Amino acid sequence: MRKAVGRRRTLSPNAAARLPRAADTDGRQRCYEGTLDSAPVITLDGVTKTYAKARRPALDDVSVSVEKGEFVFFIGPSGSGKSTFIRLLLKEESPTRGRVAVAGKDLATIRSWKVPQLRRSIGCVFQDFRLLPNKTAAENVGFALEVIGKTKPVIRRVVPEVFTLVGLEGKENRMPHELSGGEQQRVAIARAFVNRPLVLLADEPTGNLDPDTSVEIMRLLDRINRTGTTVIMATHDSNIVNQMRRRVVELDRGRIIRDQARGVYG
């Protein structure tokens, strides 16, 4: 089903959700069947990033692309470049060489005052949850809507929906310190997802969680991925990677040494 050519180049998530979904045999789920914009969600093209005073580059001539709807693990030891990769996508850093593109747009062409707009289309989840400590769980999630100018009625409607999605109904008015680690991470995921971003970046989301809770979080991320959101997860949790059998991109000292469709941790 193709939407008529007009100002929009992609289908709205609501429309896309009504599309029939097809699972490819190689394990990738492509959910936006009729989109006109077929650019990959993330593209790195010969990207090198060397920090000042560093002896070797954090990322060394990395080329990789992630399509819409994919679920990709970025694995590797500490210092392999996973966090740098995420920072480049958020434009917290700029590459020393090469091209980083999100939804086909070269990040180098984005002016500094437009960077907030870029970040709104990327949901981000971290190991330390990064919730505002003096706001309730609902306020934390609502904050992401507030900063893009959504009105109170909209926020009051949308926030409970997303709390249901992440399985935290009834906990909207708890403060972060009153929630367990897993619950806090769910709130963080809810906040990252509430604006229906293009891609959800997760930087070691299970790093501070016990194995059982980690599995719960992964199931949530999988559910989110099924709605058509691209999920990119940096981790060194081998169990999870082995269980889920998704595309695995392995980094070592800034270089990609493996890019496998249904990979294991190795």
Place this chain on the structure above:
Amino acid sequence: MRAKFVLTEAATGLWRNVTMTVAMILTTAISLALLGAGGLLYVQVEKVKELLFLKVEVTIFLDEGVTEDQRDKLKTELEGDDLVQSVEYESREAAYKRFQELFKDSPDLVNNVKPEALPESFRVKLKDPRRFEAMNQRYSDSDGVDKVSNQQQLVGKMFKVIDAIKTTTFVVALIQGVAALLLIANTIQVAAYSRRREVGIMKLVGASNWYVRLPFVLEAAVAGLIGATLAWISLILAKFFLLDGALDPIFDSGIIPRIPWSYIFATGPLLGLFAVLIAGTAGWLTLRFYVKV
């Protein structure tokens, strides 16, 4: 964007670092008070200068019993004099009227001077003000002339002193102003650092730059406004206790016209606006270039 949110953030921020906020406000207040005082002084002095100083260079005071012939002869001589640019005759009545106008805020002085006390005169503008001596030589012994007075001599010294006071006031105001701006910059830095977690999360979630910066800029602006209010109050108190109290004789003597209450009241909003703009801008610049919020 919720106004309540940003205002409460600004208020909380100011309260969190009370000592720094107080320091910031006090330096701003002192700087603005001096600026206001210097400004008022400047306005008054310029007024007097304009009337006395620039308008007339040399005054040839005429005797009480000067005759019509003498007057006419003098006038012709003056008009033909190559040193003279323009000649203006001022009668007793005109002189008195001008005196009343100039010192209308000092009614005691005006009431103590009778119209007859002021002589008639020729107000002479010289092409070259420095050629006073020549004028003095030429006319001081002429018939009908009482005295040739160089008003520059009379008030020059006094204006020098007043100018010195005025310049000192502005210089101190400037130094205090620099101190105030540095304190504002410092306070903003500390505020941004102590809230770096919240700021980081806001940026992560995609809040626009001005949304993130606004609470801090408001903090600086509010502090500036409070400082301006304190400065205004201090000027009012100074007018009440100092100018109308201890320094009253100076104004009574008629050297400088009194500074009217209306000027003092007008200074308030001006200082306020100035403070808000400068403080707010200083805050914004610190965030943009120094802290990189």
